[in-house]
Amino acid sequence: MRxxxxxxxxxxxxxxxxxxxxxLPDWLFADLYLRLDPLLNLNAIFAxxxxxxxxxxxxxxxxxxxLIGRFFCGYICPMGVSIDLLDLFFFRKKxxxxxxxxxxxxxxxxxxxxxxxxxxxxxxxxLAFLFDPMAFLTRFYTFFIYPVVTTxxxxxxxxLRPLFHQLGWISFSHLHFPQPVFYMTAITLLLFGGIxxxxxxxxxxxxxxxxxxGALLSLISPLGLLKRRVSEECNRCMRCRKACPMGAxxxxxxxxxxxxxIQCGTCSKVxxxxxxxxxxSFSIGGEYSKVELSxxxxxxxxxxxxxxxxxxxxxxxxxRRGKLQLIRPPGAIPEDEFLRTCIRCGECMKSCLTxxxxxxxxxxxxxxxxxxKMDLRLAPCxxxxxxxxxxxxxxxxxxLSLEEKNHAKVGTAILRKELCLVWAQNKIxxxxxxxxxxxxxxxxxxxxxxxxxxxxxxxxxxxxxEQRCPVSGESxxxxxxxxxxxxxxxxxxKEAKKLRLEFKPDPGDDKFILEEEGxxxxxxxxxxxxxxxxxxxxxxxxxxx
Amino acid sequence: MNPHQITRRDFLKxxxxxxxxLSGVGRLSISQAKEEYDLVVISGEPLPATQKAIEALGGISxxxxxxxxxxxxxxxxxxxxxxxxxxxxxxVVATVAKACIEAxxxxxxxLDHTLQRPELCLERTGIKEACKGLSGVHVLTIQExxxxxxxxxxxxxxxxxxxxxxxxxxNSVLINLPxxxxxxxxxxxxxxxGLMGLIWDRESFHSRYNINQALADLAxxxxxxxxxxxxxxxxxxxxxxxxxxxxxxxxIIAGVDPVAVDSYGVxxxxxxxxxxxxxxxxxxxxxxxxxxxxxDIDQLKILKEKA
Numbered sequence: 001m002r003x004x005x006x007x008x009x010x011x012x013x014x015x016x017x018x019x020x021x022x023x024l025p026d027w028l029f030a031d032l033y034l035r036l037d038p039l040l041n042l043n044a045i046f047a048x049x050x051x052x053x054x055x056x057x058x059x060x061x062x063x064x065x066x067l068i069g070r071f072f073c074g075y076i077c078p079m080g081v082s083i084d085l086l087d088l089f090f091f092r093k094k095x096x097x098x099x100x101x102x103x104x105x106x107x108x109x110x111x112x113x114x115x116x117x118x119x120x121x122x123x124x125x126x127l128a129f130l131f132d133p134m135a136f137l138t139r140f141y142t143f144f145i146y147p148v149v150t151t152x153x154x155x156x157x158x159x160l161r162p163l164f165h166q167l168g169w170i171s172f173s174h175l176h177f178p179q180p181v182f183y184m185t186a187i188t189l190l191l192f193g194g195i196x197x198x199x200x201x202x203x204x205x206x207x208x209x210x211x212x213x214g215a216l217l218s219l220i221s222p223l224g225l226l227k228r229r230v231s232e233e234c235n236r237c238m239r240c241r242k243a244c245p246m247g248a249x250x251x252x253x254x255x256x257x258x259x260x261x262i263q264c265g266t267c268s269k270v271x272x273x274x275x276x277x278x279x280x281s282f283s284i285g286g287e288y289s290k291v292e293l294s295x296x297x298x299x300x301x302x303x304x305x306x307x308x309x310x311x312x313x314x315x316x317x318x319x320r321r322g323k324l325q326l327i328r329p330p331g332a333i334p335e336d337e338f339l340r341t342c343i344r345c346g347e348c349m350k351s352c353l354t355x356x357x358x359x360x361x362x363x364x365x366x367x368x369x370x371x372x373k374m375d376l377r378l379a380p381c382x383x384x385x386x387x388x389x390x391x392x393x394x395x396x397x398x399x400l401s402l403e404e405k406n407h408a409k410v411g412t413a414i415l416r417k418e419l420c421l422v423w424a425q426n427k428i429x430x431x432x433x434x435x436x437x438x439x440x441x442x443x444x445x446x447x448x449x450x451x452x453x454x455x456x457x458x459x460x461x462x463x464x465x466e467q468r469c470p471v472s473g474e475s476x477x478x479x480x481x482x483x484x485x486x487x488x489x490x491x492x493x494k495e496a497k498k499l500r501l502e503f504k505p506d507p508g509d510d511k512f513i514l515e516e517e518g519x520x521x522x523x524x525x526x527x528x529x530x531x532x533x534x535x536x537x538x539x540x541x542x543x544x545x
Numbered sequence: 546m547n548p549h550q551i552t553r554r555d556f557l558k559x560x561x562x563x564x565x566x567l568s569g570v571g572r573l574s575i576s577q578a579k580e581e582y583d584l585v586v587i588s589g590e591p592l593p594a595t596q597k598a599i600e601a602l603g604g605i606s607x608x609x610x611x612x613x614x615x616x617x618x619x620x621x622x623x624x625x626x627x628x629x630x631x632x633x634x635x636x637v638v639a640t641v642a643k644a645c646i647e648a649x650x651x652x653x654x655x656l657d658h659t660l661q662r663p664e665l666c667l668e669r670t671g672i673k674e675a676c677k678g679l680s681g682v683h684v685l686t687i688q689e690x691x692x693x694x695x696x697x698x699x700x701x702x703x704x705x706x707x708x709x710x711x712x713x714x715x716n717s718v719l720i721n722l723p724x725x726x727x728x729x730x731x732x733x734x735x736x737x738x739g740l741m742g743l744i745w746d747r748e749s750f751h752s753r754y755n756i757n758q759a760l761a762d763l764a765x766x767x768x769x770x771x772x773x774x775x776x777x778x779x780x781x782x783x784x785x786x787x788x789x790x791x792x793x794x795x796x797i798i799a800g801v802d803p804v805a806v807d808s809y810g811v812x813x814x815x816x817x818x819x820x821x822x823x824x825x826x827x828x829x830x831x832x833x834x835x836x837x838x839x840x841d842i843d844q845l846k847i848l849k850e851k852a
Contacts, residue, residue: 022664022665158691168651168652170652170654170683170685171683171685174683174685174687174692176688176689176691176692178663178688353662353664353665354662382624382661382662382665384624384665384669385665429751429752430729430730431751433729434729434730434785434786435660435786437786439783439788470748470751470752540819540825541727541729541732541816541817541819542729542730542731542732543728543729543730543731543732543733543757543826543827543828544732544816544819544821544825544826544827545824545825545826545827545830
């Protein structure tokens with residue numbers, strides 16, 4: 001029963017994950033699990049210092065926990081499911097000491113982490129994502145599972161391709177899934193692997209000792225109605241105590257730490273006397289249920305969080321924030337708020353159609369770890385897609401209509417003349433002009449040659465030019481954050497209009513080639529300074545004789 | 546929803562008409578005493594004009610035999626809706642696909658190696674939707690190198706080999722379904738330029754080779770059995786991706802000679818505001834000089850009709 005619920009939950013998590021693509025229907029909340037996570041949302045609300053509507057979904061989890069207890073960890077949490085399943089797979093036969101020697105100290109760690117993260121959030125530093133299971137697992141799925149599974153599926157398809165070919169199954173013989181690629185795949189795997197490895201010593205090591213979400217839930221779970229009760233039949237065989245994956249049963253097996261009990265029912269299953277049940281009970285507490293935090297530990301973690309928060313916010317990164325070369329996804333709220341609100345779940349990067357969204361490592365310091373940036377040399381941002389905002393659980397990237405999103409300028413393309421084939425080498429190249437969806441790149445006659453220039457007011461920074469530029473290595477045309485529009489609220493279209501920007505795919509002035517000015521400019525230039533023998537302006541469009 | 550998008554109902558209606566009229570086409574081709582034309586130029590809406598063009602050429606069964614594998618090469622390289630003029634009209638593609646199936650084709654593959662994200666191209670161009678109900682018709686984008694195979698170009702001047710989509714090489718009937726549009730590097734992009742959608746490394750045509758010479762080389766090894774040029778709209782500037790000036794010409798131009806079809810296509814509308822003839826388009830002239838087809842449209846027997 002519990003196992004099936006767990007597996008269903010992991011399945012739902014995975015399905016929602018798969019559905020997070022540009023075709024995501026509006027009624028489907030691909031970010032459901034992230035919305036339900038009270039720690040992430042509490043963190044975001046404190047850090048951003050405002051109520052985030054989608055974050056209120058987490059009240060559901062809190063409400064049900066108040067009603068039932070810490071069921072979330074035992075039944076719903078996909079991280080818990082993953083840990084349980086992999087535990088079965090790897091460590092079933094391991095003899096594990098239960099409890100550990102430093103049990104009581106370790107137990108407190110998760111509370112200290114929780115306090116640490118929340119106090120850092122109060123100062124404005126969002127850090128809970130480091131240890132939050134939902135953000136962690138979503139990142140693991142995005143940066144590891146998704147690329148690996150795609151590769152495996154493609155390998156499998158390659159293997160069967162000759163067969164499909166023989167059978168004439170065209171849709172299969174030509175099937176291939178675009179391979180997503182991400183930075184930080186290896187780091188994510190190492191971290192996840194570490195969490196699983198900890199099970200070698202204690203089952204659910206992570207959930208018992210480290211998970212700050214578990215800490216939050218365990219603080220309120222003693223209020224839950226369903227509580228473990230041991231009847232008089234108990235013969236003190238201690239099997240329940242040994243079997244409890246959370247180590248929630250005391251030396252006297254009648255005692256239960258309500259903060260730790262996840263109501264998985266393992267104890268009642270192993271009890272030879274069938275003495276354990278989970279009836280409704282209004283009693284609160286019991287000595288063993290107390291969450292014991294030493295005053296010193298509480299103080300340390302609180303001040304640790306505050307200091308970390310202050311320190312991380314007072315770095316050169318903060319001063320340089322507006323001047324950094326980071327391109328944020330369209331609809332990202334202003335940088336300060338963005339860093340406070342983003343919970344680094346990676347859902348935007350998973351759903352990104354073109355794979356341009358990539359995690360930042362240290363480009364904007366600790367406070368920018370794992371935040372999404374656009375890698376436009378890798379891939380552009382497509383004007384037909386607005387999914388990153390749709391799936392953002394805290395709306396650090398606003399959910400925008402396509403029209404709005406295309407007005408959320410992320411930066412401006414600049415031509416680096418020293419690299420450009422046309423400017424520097426007089427070669428014929430017009431790829432950027434050709435690919436630009438907004439005709440923001442035009443050729444103007446300069447010094448006897450037609451040279452590409454960017455019309456900044458028509459460029460919304462989509463990056464097609466940067467990605468396609470045929471110059472090896474760094475692109476000769478790059479998008480810089482200059483001119484980006486970052487709005488906390490209100491219409492991007494209105495803002496763009498105010499700034500006299502126009503991102504309309506209009507025909508532009510492709511007839512330049514036939515204009516006479518080209519010649520005039522050439523003559524003028526020649527008078528002022530001699531130019532080495534230049535080609536005459538073509539009178540006809542390229543390709544015609 | 547944009548008004549130019551085809552609803553499934555529209556499409557079903559349209560296909561019903563195709564089916565009905567195709568039975569007529571079949572009969573026509575048998576009793577074909579008509580003189581053979583080098584080119585047929587039919588004016589009308591995409592669907593009836595395409596039907597009529599096929600009919601006037603002697604029916605699709607002249608090109609597609611029972612059990613054949615057919616490759617249709619429309620232009621669906623850009624994620625643009627049909628009215629932008631950068632991609633082949635979905636009804637032209639669906640009409641030809643349907644006709645091929647009716648003629649007994651085993652499979653019809655609608656293929657392109659797209660420039661933009663494939664899933665968006667299939668969706669936005671409307672081509673996937675238009676071909677949805679047709680059994681045996683598969684609309685695919687080929688984006689992976691493993692689906693390409695190298696062929697030698699014995700007559701090549703700048704290219705001596707090129708990687709082409711495998712299916713095109715495997716004994717199948719290739720029908721080219723280009724759209725009429727301007728092109729910033731080659732002047733126009735019609736049938737021969739459209740062949741570039743069948744190769745792996747299109748980048749090198751722009752960066753490494755003289756694109757016009759490379760296109761002529763390519764045309765010596767990829768020889769479509771039939772070219773049906775969709776000039777129902779022509780993107781006369783801003784090509785190949787658009788946006789640009791779109792002229793509604795309502796023309797379908799079809800023929801077996803790829804150079805002749807393109808050459809006629811050059812003459813139907815001013816490009817970038819200027820009138821041109823086929824031999825003024827560098828890559829067409831080169832293809833003609835290689836003996837790939839006739840470029841002087843005045844010498845051709847042309848059927849002009851209304852659908």
